[in-house]
Amino acid sequence: MNGALSLETRRLPxxxxxxxxxxxxxxxxxxxxxxxxxxxxxxxxxxxxxxxFEHLMFQGTPGAPKGVxxxxxxxxxxxxxxxTRPDVTxxxxxxxSPALDRFLWLEADRMKGLAxxxxxxxxxxxxxxxxxxxxxxxxxxxxxxxxxxxxALFGKWENSHDGYGDFHDLDAAxxxxxxxxxxxxxxxxxxVLAVAGDLPAEEVLAKVERFFGAIPPGDTxxxxxxxxxxxxxxxxxxxxxxxxxxPALGMGWRMPPRTGADAIPLLVLGELLHxxxxxxxxxxLVEGSDIATEVSGGFNPxxxxxWYDGTTLLLSRIAYRRGVAHGRVLEAFDAEVxxxxxxxxxxxxxxxxxxxxxxxxxxxxxxxLGLSAELAQATAFDGxxxxxxxxxxxxxxxxxxxxxxxxSWLAPAARATVVVTPEGGATEPAP
Amino acid sequence: MSLPPGxxxxxxxxxxxxxxxxxxxxxxxLVIEVVPRGGVPLVSVRLVTRGGLSDDSSAExxxxxxxxxxxKEGTASRSGEEIAAAAQEAGGDLASGAGAxxxxxxxxxxxxxxxxxxxxxxxxxxxxxxxxxxxxxAKDLARERLETxxxxxxxxxARAFAKSLYGSHPYGVLAPTPASIGAVSPARLRxxxxxxxxxxxSLLLVVGAVDPDAVxxxxxxxxxxxxxxxxxxPPLREAKEPPGTGRFVxxxxxxxxxxxxxxxxxxxxxxxxxxxxxxxxxxxxxGAFTSRLVQNLREEKGxxxxxxxxxxxxxxxxxxxxxxxxxxxxxxxxxxxxxxxxERMGTTEPENEEMERARRVFLGTKAIxxxxxxxxxxxxxxxxxxxxxxxxxxxxSERLAAVTKGDVARVxxxxxxxxxxxxxxxxxAKAIRExxxxxxxxxxx
Numbered sequence: 001m002n003g004a005l006s007l008e009t010r011r012l013p014x015x016x017x018x019x020x021x022x023x024x025x026x027x028x029x030x031x032x033x034x035x036x037x038x039x040x041x042x043x044x045x046x047x048x049x050x051x052x053f054e055h056l057m058f059q060g061t062p063g064a065p066k067g068v069x070x071x072x073x074x075x076x077x078x079x080x081x082x083x084t085r086p087d088v089t090x091x092x093x094x095x096x097s098p099a100l101d102r103f104l105w106l107e108a109d110r111m112k113g114l115a116x117x118x119x120x121x122x123x124x125x126x127x128x129x130x131x132x133x134x135x136x137x138x139x140x141x142x143x144x145x146x147x148x149x150x151x152a153l154f155g156k157w158e159n160s161h162d163g164y165g166d167f168h169d170l171d172a173a174x175x176x177x178x179x180x181x182x183x184x185x186x187x188x189x190x191x192v193l194a195v196a197g198d199l200p201a202e203e204v205l206a207k208v209e210r211f212f213g214a215i216p217p218g219d220t221x222x223x224x225x226x227x228x229x230x231x232x233x234x235x236x237x238x239x240x241x242x243x244x245x246x247p248a249l250g251m252g253w254r255m256p257p258r259t260g261a262d263a264i265p266l267l268v269l270g271e272l273l274h275x276x277x278x279x280x281x282x283x284x285l286v287e288g289s290d291i292a293t294e295v296s297g298g299f300n301p302x303x304x305x306x307w308y309d310g311t312t313l314l315l316s317r318i319a320y321r322r323g324v325a326h327g328r329v330l331e332a333f334d335a336e337v338x339x340x341x342x343x344x345x346x347x348x349x350x351x352x353x354x355x356x357x358x359x360x361x362x363x364x365x366x367x368x369l370g371l372s373a374e375l376a377q378a379t380a381f382d383g384x385x386x387x388x389x390x391x392x393x394x395x396x397x398x399x400x401x402x403x404x405x406x407x408s409w410l411a412p413a414a415r416a417t418v419v420v421t422p423e424g425g426a427t428e429p430a431p
Numbered sequence: 432m433s434l435p436p437g438x439x440x441x442x443x444x445x446x447x448x449x450x451x452x453x454x455x456x457x458x459x460x461l462v463i464e465v466v467p468r469g470g471v472p473l474v475s476v477r478l479v480t481r482g483g484l485s486d487d488s489s490a491e492x493x494x495x496x497x498x499x500x501x502x503k504e505g506t507a508s509r510s511g512e513e514i515a516a517a518a519q520e521a522g523g524d525l526a527s528g529a530g531a532x533x534x535x536x537x538x539x540x541x542x543x544x545x546x547x548x549x550x551x552x553x554x555x556x557x558x559x560x561x562x563x564x565x566x567x568x569a570k571d572l573a574r575e576r577l578e579t580x581x582x583x584x585x586x587x588x589a590r591a592f593a594k595s596l597y598g599s600h601p602y603g604v605l606a607p608t609p610a611s612i613g614a615v616s617p618a619r620l621r622x623x624x625x626x627x628x629x630x631x632x633s634l635l636l637v638v639g640a641v642d643p644d645a646v647x648x649x650x651x652x653x654x655x656x657x658x659x660x661x662x663x664x665p666p667l668r669e670a671k672e673p674p675g676t677g678r679f680v681x682x683x684x685x686x687x688x689x690x691x692x693x694x695x696x697x698x699x700x701x702x703x704x705x706x707x708x709x710x711x712x713x714x715x716x717x718g719a720f721t722s723r724l725v726q727n728l729r730e731e732k733g734x735x736x737x738x739x740x741x742x743x744x745x746x747x748x749x750x751x752x753x754x755x756x757x758x759x760x761x762x763x764x765x766x767x768x769x770x771x772x773x774e775r776m777g778t779t780e781p782e783n784e785e786m787e788r789a790r791r792v793f794l795g796t797k798a799i800x801x802x803x804x805x806x807x808x809x810x811x812x813x814x815x816x817x818x819x820x821x822x823x824x825x826x827x828s829e830r831l832a833a834v835t836k837g838d839v840a841r842v843x844x845x846x847x848x849x850x851x852x853x854x855x856x857x858x859x860a861k862a863i864r865e866x867x868x869x870x871x872x873x874x875x876x
Contacts, residue, residue: 025470026802027445064435070721075788076441077795094799098442105439126733134736134756138689140582242686245582246575276524278515287511287568293575321575352519359522359541362471366804
């Protein structure tokens with residue numbers, strides 16, 4: 001990326017993979033601890049459990065009771081967050097560099113074990129329900145692209161179930177579930193730790209060994225095959241929302257494995273269609289016609305880049321105007337894809353799209369936290385961070401012919417669509 | 432709180448440093464600030480013009496938003512599509528928007544493309560043509576987006592809160608109305624664009640891996656001939672405390688499973704002697720995860736996912752505001768706790784540990800936000816709009832160190848006063864009104 005970045009990768013004897021990115025400049029450190037478990041592999045009768053568990057990682061340990069983690073974090077000038085994704089869960093912190101030892105201690109402390117207190121589970125169960133109320137139940141569109149679209153698109157339970165969870169499953173979760181999930185997935189051999197800052201790599205590696213080296217590993221978790229071939233027929237779900245005042249729809253397609261020849265071309269195609277005011281769908285559906293008001297989406301939207309197990313989706317989310325039939329939105333989308341499949345993409349446009357992808361990639365690595373999180377995620381899938389650094393070169397290699405081939409993955413017959421319309425249906429003429 | 436055994440000590444703090452800003456002022460009054468830096472080869476360019484929504488007359492609410500949107504529809508030499516393609520060629524996407532104090536154009540891209548980005552921003556701000564077709568489309572989109580926004584409880588609450596707190600002051604309007612959108616014409620936008628977009632009320636900010644002297648030279652060439660047209664908008668008057676009536680507003684949202692609560696008062700000016708104490712007070716009260724409000728409402732009671740509070744500085748007095756989205760059944764209980772925590776801030780002084788934690792997290796969060804990139808550009812723009820120099824960043828540590836516990840309690844009595852606070856609740860009225868009545872709720876608006 002830039003000449004000043006130095007990267008060191010090491011695997012400790014207990015299996016913890018460590019990446020250190022040294023970069024001169026700002027006195028801020030980014031730290032990411034990633035566990036290779038996300039919502040797709042949570043237990044079958046416990047939808048939402050991976051996310052509920054993420055909340056419990058902040059609820060105390062035997063040595064640092066509830067409240068200590070956040071007080072030490074903020075009292076050291078830092079901020080933290082957690083995020084549950086389909087295949088990984090990440091814990092991220094930003095802080096001034098004099099606090100590095102403290103944050104390594106805090107992360108090692110919770111990798112050793114949690115407090116496993118029923119009161120904390122009950123409290124966070126309530127908090128998670130409020131999170132679901134504010135983001136789903138009280139939202140006019142209810143995150144339908146995360147919640148309902150995977151259900152319509154995929155067949156395998158891992159890919160199709162609701163990662164936020166239903167309240168019945170959340171209510172059923174016990175402290176024993178928390179213990180067994182921790183033992184199965186929250187071990188050093190199933191984790192990646194990445195540090196980015198203006199720091200000497202050897203010194204950081206020595207500190208990580210000191211704090212984490214003695215944490216015992218666990219069994220290697222099994223990873224079922226999550227791949228699913230493209231749908232052989234379309235799926236369509238139309239529902240009314242009492243809260244929405246304008247309609248929106250989400251389309252999804254099952255995607256090929258991330259190591260295949262079509263993954264990066266599909267990523268480029270997703271950007272070409274969706275990213276920014278120059279994108280094809282913005283030009284044709286928003287600016288060039290009276291169909292839509294907003295378009296967004298792209299390849300592997302819930303984890304980013306080419307990082308996923310088995311399959312992922314290409315998402316297209318379109319907010320459209322009252323009085324427009326959803327069939328007209330689909331037709332306009334299909335026409336745009338058909339143009340690419342038939343005629344490819346003009347070289348200047350492809351070049352601009354690649355430039356935009358490269359700039360966005362740099363922007364993701366600009367903050368120390370972004371750099372550490374991206375390094376951790378790439379390393380979690382490949383065992384080394386090189387895939388992240390090679391990403392711009394792989395994008396650069398995509399040809400117009402690759403895009404024509406990629407466009408064939410977005411066939412109408414392979415699509416799942418979820419439509420959300422205002423209650424009363426006044427905006428949805430008969431198809 | 433006792434620290435766990437074995438926790439390593441903190442090493443000595445490093446004070447927050449003012450970034451190295453290269454500044455220049457063109458003869459036409461345009462201020463230029465460039466922050467060169469290493470790191471990723473990106474550059475962030477923004478043009479900030481004072482005014483924004485506060486330039487709008489009461490007869491034309493939200494005009495600044497339409498103006499910002501329509502700027503991207505074309506110039507004398509570029510169509511809207513060509514503007515978008517030029518931004519994309521540099522690796523960016525041109526964004527425009529209007530806030531209470533400013534109209535802003537912003538675009539980022541690869542550092543070697545800085546000349547193209549500067550050219551694009553200069554072209555848009557100087558030569559916007561407001562083509563009839565583009566303006567019609569911008570109006571259509573604004574109408575549809577307003578309708579979509581009407582379904583968002585935070586939007587509805589924030590709009591009502593601004594009206595309640597600011598009354599007829601320009602800060603009382605956050606959005607257009609269907610009628611004000613309908614009345615907009617290309618000619619009106621052309622006139623207002625010329626009147627409002629003036630070099631003497633603008634700042635050009637460039638942050639990135641660039642040569643600052645080259646940027647200043649290039650900016651001089653591109654913006655040197657820029658002039659406003661017509662009479663400049665008048666300066667904004669300072670906002671005044673609203674009258675005591677209409678203090679508590681309930682807005683009905685049928686089918687809502689939560690109530691969106693906003694509670695707050697006017698903030699002082701950022702240049703006031705109370706500013707540093709208020710920043711610390713708000714950090715202790717609701718501005719951090721370990722603040723009293725978040726610990727109480729979320730970590731103890733489980734009433735809400737993401738409560739919080741903060742001070743938002745504006746040029747003519749901003750707001751001190753608490754917010755929470757809570758399930759219907761605990762709406763009154765949650766508002767009662769917000770009132771209790773507001774009062775407690777004024778009646779008892781904070782603990783030493785709370786003061787120190789607040790100071791650390793405030794400075795740390797600032798340092799994180801000021802990592803080179805868009806966050807640094809945002810902060811420099813904010814300071815300029817408030818009439819403060821970039822060196823204010825380096826003065827932060829000292830400002831905070833001078834604040835006493837007594838100061839925190841004193842400013843809390845003034846700015847976290849329950850009896851003077853405005854309250855907005857957006858939710859299912861029939862489920863919450865009765866329970867809120869003892870807390871001061873009147874009839875629904």
